[in-house]
Amino acid sequence: MRLRTPPSPPPCRFTLNTSSNLLSLNRPNSFLPHSTESISRTSLHSNGFRYFSQSSKPTEEDETDKLKRKLADLGINSDCCNPGQYDLLYCPKVSADTKKAYPVVNTRGKINSSRPLTGESLRLEELGDELLAYFAERMISKETLQRNNVMQVAGDQKIMAFPYRRNGQIVGCKYRTVEKKFWQGKNTEKVLYGLDDIAEADEIIIVEGEIDKLSVEEAGYCNCVSVPAGAPQTVSLKELPSLDKDTSFQYLWNCKDYLDKVSRIILATDGDIPGQALAEELARRLGRERCWLVHWPKKDEIGSFKDANEVLMNLGAEALRDAIDKAELYQMQNLD
DSSP states (O other), rough: OOOOOOOSSOOOOOOOOOSSSSOOOOOOTTTOOOOOTTOOOOHHHEEEEOOOOSSSSOOHHHHHHHHHHHHHHHTOOTTTTHHHHTEEEEEEETHHHHHHHHTOOOSSSSSTTTBBBBBBTTEOOOOHHHHHHHHTTOOHHHHHHTTTTOOOEEESSSOEEEEETTTTEOOOOOOTTTTTOOOEEETOOOOOOOOOTTTTSSSSESSHHHHHHHHHHTTOOOOEOOOOOOOOOSSSOOOOOOOOGGGGGHHHTHHHHHHHTTSSEEEEEESSHHHHHHHHHHHHHHHHGGGEEEOOOOOSSSOOOOHHHHHHHHOHHHHHHHHHTTOOEEEOOOOO
Protein backbone atom coordinates (compact mmCIF):
# COMPACT_ATOMS: atom_id res chain seq x y z
CA MET A 1 0.00 0.00 0.00
CA ARG A 2 1.24 3.49 -0.79
CA LEU A 3 1.16 6.47 1.50
CA ARG A 4 -0.95 9.22 0.07
CA THR A 5 1.08 12.31 -0.63
CA PRO A 6 -0.09 15.82 0.32
CA PRO A 7 -1.41 18.21 -2.31
CA SER A 8 1.22 19.27 -4.86
CA PRO A 9 4.42 17.98 -3.20
CA PRO A 10 7.56 16.85 -5.03
CA PRO A 11 7.33 13.17 -6.11
CA CYS A 12 7.43 10.82 -3.14
CA ARG A 13 7.77 7.07 -3.25
CA PHE A 14 6.55 4.61 -0.69
CA THR A 15 6.61 0.86 -1.10
CA LEU A 16 6.02 -1.17 2.02
CA ASN A 17 7.80 -4.51 2.09
CA THR A 18 5.69 -6.51 4.45
CA SER A 19 3.85 -9.77 4.11
CA SER A 20 1.36 -8.97 6.86
CA ASN A 21 -2.05 -7.58 6.06
CA LEU A 22 -2.33 -3.88 6.78
CA LEU A 23 -4.79 -2.97 9.46
CA SER A 24 -7.73 -0.90 8.32
CA LEU A 25 -9.55 -0.01 11.48
CA ASN A 26 -12.37 2.34 12.24
CA ARG A 27 -11.15 3.73 15.55
CA PRO A 28 -13.39 6.64 16.52
CA ASN A 29 -12.67 5.93 20.18
CA SER A 30 -8.93 5.41 19.83
CA PHE A 31 -8.21 8.38 22.07
CA LEU A 32 -10.56 7.46 24.91
CA PRO A 33 -8.44 7.87 28.01
CA HIS A 34 -9.53 4.76 29.91
CA SER A 35 -9.50 2.19 27.12
CA THR A 36 -8.69 -1.49 27.57
CA GLU A 37 -5.27 -0.66 26.14
CA SER A 38 -4.20 1.09 29.36
CA ILE A 39 -1.06 -0.48 30.75
CA SER A 40 -1.38 -2.09 34.14
CA ARG A 41 1.29 -1.66 36.77
CA THR A 42 1.77 -5.43 36.99
CA SER A 43 2.24 -6.02 33.26
CA LEU A 44 4.74 -3.20 32.95
CA HIS A 45 6.76 -4.30 35.95
CA SER A 46 6.84 -7.91 34.82
CA ASN A 47 8.08 -6.84 31.42
CA GLY A 48 11.03 -4.96 32.87
CA PHE A 49 10.00 -1.36 32.28
CA ARG A 50 11.87 1.32 34.15
CA TYR A 51 9.64 3.69 35.99
CA PHE A 52 9.57 6.29 38.71
CA SER A 53 7.11 5.43 41.41
CA GLN A 54 4.91 8.38 42.25
CA SER A 55 2.72 8.65 45.31
CA SER A 56 -0.72 10.11 45.03
CA LYS A 57 0.32 13.12 47.14
CA PRO A 58 1.42 15.73 46.40
CA THR A 59 -0.55 15.97 43.16
CA GLU A 60 0.88 17.38 39.93
CA GLU A 61 -1.25 20.48 40.44
CA ASP A 62 0.21 20.99 43.94
CA GLU A 63 3.77 20.68 42.67
CA THR A 64 3.02 23.08 39.83
CA ASP A 65 1.58 25.65 42.22
CA LYS A 66 4.62 25.36 44.49
CA LEU A 67 6.98 25.87 41.56
CA LYS A 68 5.02 28.89 40.32
CA ARG A 69 5.13 30.45 43.78
CA LYS A 70 8.90 30.01 43.90
CA LEU A 71 9.25 31.61 40.48
CA ALA A 72 6.99 34.47 41.58
CA ASP A 73 9.27 35.09 44.55
CA LEU A 74 12.09 35.57 42.04
CA GLY A 75 10.05 38.03 40.02
CA ILE A 76 9.28 35.59 37.18
CA ASN A 77 5.75 35.43 35.77
CA SER A 78 5.05 31.79 34.88
CA ASP A 79 1.31 32.04 34.20
CA CYS A 80 1.96 31.30 30.51
CA CYS A 81 3.61 27.93 31.25
CA ASN A 82 1.97 24.50 31.28
CA PRO A 83 3.34 21.33 32.94
CA GLY A 84 5.12 19.05 30.46
CA GLN A 85 5.75 21.80 27.90
CA TYR A 86 8.91 23.66 27.01
CA ASP A 87 8.96 27.42 27.64
CA LEU A 88 11.78 29.95 27.65
CA LEU A 89 11.59 32.46 30.52
CA TYR A 90 14.08 35.18 31.33
CA CYS A 91 15.50 35.52 34.81
CA PRO A 92 14.94 39.15 35.89
CA LYS A 93 18.54 39.26 37.15
CA VAL A 94 19.97 38.51 33.69
CA SER A 95 21.31 41.51 31.82
CA ALA A 96 19.51 43.03 28.86
CA ASP A 97 22.48 42.16 26.63
CA THR A 98 21.96 38.47 27.34
CA LYS A 99 18.28 38.74 26.47
CA LYS A 100 19.16 40.04 23.02
CA ALA A 101 20.71 36.66 22.20
CA TYR A 102 17.21 35.25 21.69
CA PRO A 103 15.22 38.02 20.08
CA VAL A 104 12.29 35.86 19.02
CA VAL A 105 10.79 35.44 22.49
CA ASN A 106 7.94 37.80 23.25
CA THR A 107 8.84 39.22 26.66
CA ARG A 108 6.15 41.89 26.63
CA GLY A 109 3.24 39.59 27.28
CA LYS A 110 1.14 36.84 25.83
CA ILE A 111 0.63 36.37 22.13
CA ASN A 112 -2.72 37.65 20.98
CA SER A 113 -4.33 34.45 19.75
CA SER A 114 -6.90 36.41 17.73
CA ARG A 115 -4.15 37.82 15.52
CA PRO A 116 -2.82 35.30 12.94
CA LEU A 117 0.86 34.46 13.16
CA THR A 118 2.93 35.28 10.09
CA GLY A 119 6.54 35.06 9.08
CA GLU A 120 6.71 38.81 9.39
CA SER A 121 5.24 38.94 12.90
CA LEU A 122 7.68 36.21 13.98
CA ARG A 123 10.55 38.10 12.32
CA LEU A 124 11.47 35.20 10.05
CA GLU A 125 13.52 35.34 6.88
CA GLU A 126 14.86 32.92 4.27
CA LEU A 127 17.68 30.62 5.32
CA GLY A 128 21.11 32.10 4.75
CA ASP A 129 24.14 30.31 3.33
CA GLU A 130 25.47 29.29 6.76
CA LEU A 131 22.31 27.45 7.82
CA LEU A 132 21.82 26.02 4.32
CA ALA A 133 25.30 24.53 4.67
CA TYR A 134 24.36 23.21 8.13
CA PHE A 135 21.38 21.35 6.66
CA ALA A 136 23.40 20.18 3.66
CA GLU A 137 25.81 18.46 6.04
CA ARG A 138 22.80 16.59 7.34
CA MET A 139 21.75 15.63 3.80
CA ILE A 140 18.71 17.92 3.81
CA SER A 141 18.25 19.65 0.45
CA LYS A 142 17.21 23.23 -0.15
CA GLU A 143 14.10 21.97 -1.95
CA THR A 144 12.94 20.03 1.11
CA LEU A 145 13.61 23.02 3.34
CA GLN A 146 11.59 25.29 1.07
CA ARG A 147 8.66 22.87 0.84
CA ASN A 148 8.51 22.76 4.63
CA ASN A 149 8.96 26.53 4.97
CA VAL A 150 12.01 26.18 7.21
CA MET A 151 13.39 29.66 7.89
CA GLN A 152 15.65 31.55 10.27
CA VAL A 153 15.15 34.39 12.71
CA ALA A 154 16.13 37.79 11.35
CA GLY A 155 19.43 38.97 12.80
CA ASP A 156 22.90 37.59 13.39
CA GLN A 157 22.10 34.73 15.76
CA LYS A 158 21.69 31.98 13.11
CA ILE A 159 18.57 30.58 14.76
CA MET A 160 16.59 28.01 12.78
CA ALA A 161 12.81 28.37 12.75
CA PHE A 162 10.35 25.55 12.06
CA PRO A 163 6.86 27.03 11.58
CA TYR A 164 4.02 24.71 12.61
CA ARG A 165 1.04 24.97 10.27
CA ARG A 166 -2.56 23.86 10.17
CA ASN A 167 -4.42 24.37 6.88
CA GLY A 168 -1.55 26.51 5.67
CA GLN A 169 -1.82 28.92 8.60
CA ILE A 170 1.06 29.27 11.07
CA VAL A 171 -0.16 28.19 14.52
CA GLY A 172 3.20 27.98 16.27
CA CYS A 173 6.95 27.96 15.76
CA LYS A 174 9.86 26.01 17.21
CA TYR A 175 13.38 27.39 17.29
CA ARG A 176 16.78 25.70 17.35
CA THR A 177 20.37 26.86 17.45
CA VAL A 178 23.29 25.05 15.86
CA GLU A 179 24.32 24.13 19.41
CA LYS A 180 21.01 22.23 19.81
CA LYS A 181 19.20 24.62 22.13
CA PHE A 182 15.45 24.43 21.60
CA TRP A 183 12.46 26.56 22.53
CA GLN A 184 8.97 27.33 21.28
CA GLY A 185 6.78 30.38 21.01
CA LYS A 186 4.59 30.84 24.08
CA ASN A 187 0.82 30.37 24.07
CA THR A 188 0.72 28.86 20.61
CA GLU A 189 -1.23 25.81 19.52
CA LYS A 190 0.52 22.49 20.19
CA VAL A 191 0.23 20.29 17.10
CA LEU A 192 2.34 17.83 15.15
CA TYR A 193 5.01 19.32 12.90
CA GLY A 194 4.08 18.76 9.26
CA LEU A 195 0.38 18.34 10.06
CA ASP A 196 -0.80 19.48 6.63
CA ASP A 197 1.21 16.63 5.07
CA ILE A 198 -1.09 14.02 6.62
CA ALA A 199 -4.42 15.74 5.95
CA GLU A 200 -5.41 13.12 3.35
CA ALA A 201 -3.25 10.23 4.54
CA ASP A 202 -4.35 6.68 5.36
CA GLU A 203 -0.89 5.82 6.65
CA ILE A 204 1.61 8.07 8.41
CA ILE A 205 5.09 8.09 9.92
CA ILE A 206 5.77 9.74 13.29
CA VAL A 207 9.31 10.81 14.23
CA GLU A 208 10.85 12.58 17.22
CA GLY A 209 12.19 15.80 15.72
CA GLU A 210 11.77 18.27 12.90
CA ILE A 211 15.07 17.34 11.21
CA ASP A 212 14.05 13.67 11.32
CA LYS A 213 10.81 14.62 9.52
CA LEU A 214 12.86 16.38 6.84
CA SER A 215 15.15 13.33 6.61
CA VAL A 216 12.25 10.96 6.05
CA GLU A 217 11.06 13.26 3.28
CA GLU A 218 14.52 13.05 1.69
CA ALA A 219 13.95 9.29 1.66
CA GLY A 220 10.78 9.87 -0.37
CA TYR A 221 8.06 9.68 2.26
CA CYS A 222 6.07 12.89 2.53
CA ASN A 223 3.38 11.69 4.94
CA CYS A 224 5.51 12.18 8.01
CA VAL A 225 5.02 14.30 11.13
CA SER A 226 7.15 15.04 14.17
CA VAL A 227 6.16 15.35 17.80
CA PRO A 228 6.79 18.91 19.03
CA ALA A 229 8.32 18.37 22.46
CA GLY A 230 10.74 15.46 22.48
CA ALA A 231 10.47 12.23 24.47
CA PRO A 232 9.67 11.33 28.10
CA GLN A 233 12.38 9.69 30.17
CA THR A 234 10.19 6.74 31.09
CA VAL A 235 6.79 5.20 30.46
CA SER A 236 4.04 6.24 32.83
CA LEU A 237 2.52 3.46 34.91
CA LYS A 238 -0.75 5.29 35.40
CA GLU A 239 -3.90 4.96 33.36
CA LEU A 240 -4.13 7.42 30.50
CA PRO A 241 -5.23 10.79 31.84
CA SER A 242 -8.27 12.68 30.69
CA LEU A 243 -7.96 15.15 27.83
CA ASP A 244 -7.52 18.23 30.01
CA LYS A 245 -4.78 16.60 32.11
CA ASP A 246 -2.81 14.91 29.34
CA THR A 247 -0.60 17.98 28.99
CA SER A 248 2.54 16.27 27.69
CA PHE A 249 0.62 14.79 24.77
CA GLN A 250 -1.87 17.59 24.19
CA TYR A 251 -0.65 17.79 20.59
CA LEU A 252 -2.25 14.40 19.89
CA TRP A 253 -5.63 15.55 21.16
CA ASN A 254 -5.31 18.73 19.09
CA CYS A 255 -4.73 16.57 15.99
CA LYS A 256 -7.38 13.97 16.82
CA ASP A 257 -9.39 14.53 13.64
CA TYR A 258 -6.29 13.82 11.55
CA LEU A 259 -5.20 10.76 13.52
CA ASP A 260 -8.51 8.96 14.04
CA LYS A 261 -8.90 8.27 10.33
CA VAL A 262 -5.41 6.79 9.88
CA SER A 263 -5.26 3.00 9.47
CA ARG A 264 -1.52 2.44 9.84
CA ILE A 265 1.00 4.41 11.92
CA ILE A 266 4.74 3.84 11.61
CA LEU A 267 6.59 4.92 14.75
CA ALA A 268 10.11 5.99 13.80
CA THR A 269 11.20 7.49 17.11
CA ASP A 270 14.78 7.57 18.38
CA GLY A 271 16.33 4.24 19.30
CA ASP A 272 17.44 5.30 22.80
CA ILE A 273 15.50 4.67 26.01
CA PRO A 274 13.48 7.95 25.87
CA GLY A 275 12.70 7.32 22.20
CA GLN A 276 11.38 3.86 23.01
CA ALA A 277 9.36 5.32 25.88
CA LEU A 278 7.88 7.86 23.46
CA ALA A 279 6.91 5.07 21.07
CA GLU A 280 5.14 3.25 23.90
CA GLU A 281 3.28 6.36 25.04
CA LEU A 282 2.19 7.10 21.48
CA ALA A 283 1.07 3.49 20.94
CA ARG A 284 -0.96 3.58 24.17
CA ARG A 285 -2.92 6.56 22.88
CA LEU A 286 -3.12 5.69 19.19
CA GLY A 287 -3.79 1.96 19.57
CA ARG A 288 -1.02 -0.64 19.39
CA GLU A 289 -2.89 -2.73 16.84
CA ARG A 290 -2.47 -0.06 14.17
CA CYS A 291 1.12 0.91 15.08
CA TRP A 292 4.32 -0.40 13.51
CA LEU A 293 7.84 0.21 14.84
CA VAL A 294 11.02 1.03 12.92
CA HIS A 295 14.25 -0.60 14.07
CA TRP A 296 17.28 1.45 13.03
CA PRO A 297 20.22 -0.30 11.31
CA LYS A 298 23.26 -1.45 13.23
CA LYS A 299 26.08 1.08 13.53
CA ASP A 300 28.62 -1.41 14.85
CA GLU A 301 28.76 -4.55 16.96
CA ILE A 302 27.64 -2.62 20.02
CA GLY A 303 24.78 -0.39 18.94
CA SER A 304 22.51 0.98 16.24
CA PHE A 305 22.03 4.37 14.66
CA LYS A 306 19.89 6.63 16.81
CA ASP A 307 17.40 8.22 14.42
CA ALA A 308 16.33 8.92 10.85
CA ASN A 309 18.86 11.69 10.28
CA GLU A 310 21.79 9.56 11.49
CA VAL A 311 20.78 6.83 9.06
CA LEU A 312 20.41 9.31 6.21
CA MET A 313 23.79 10.93 6.90
CA ASN A 314 25.74 7.70 7.32
CA LEU A 315 23.98 5.18 5.09
CA GLY A 316 21.95 7.28 2.65
CA ALA A 317 18.33 7.61 1.59
CA GLU A 318 18.00 4.04 0.34
CA ALA A 319 18.98 2.60 3.73
CA LEU A 320 16.51 4.92 5.43
CA ARG A 321 13.75 3.78 3.08
CA ASP A 322 14.67 0.18 3.75
CA ALA A 323 14.46 0.66 7.53
CA ILE A 324 10.99 2.19 7.21
CA ASP A 325 9.85 -0.53 4.80
CA LYS A 326 10.84 -3.18 7.36
CA ALA A 327 8.87 -1.69 10.24
CA GLU A 328 7.33 -4.43 12.37
CA LEU A 329 3.94 -4.64 14.02
CA TYR A 330 4.24 -2.88 17.35
CA GLN A 331 4.80 -4.85 20.53
CA MET A 332 5.19 -3.50 24.04
CA GLN A 333 8.79 -2.40 24.50
CA ASN A 334 11.10 -3.80 27.17
CA LEU A 335 13.25 -0.83 28.17
CA ASP A 336 15.82 -2.65 30.33
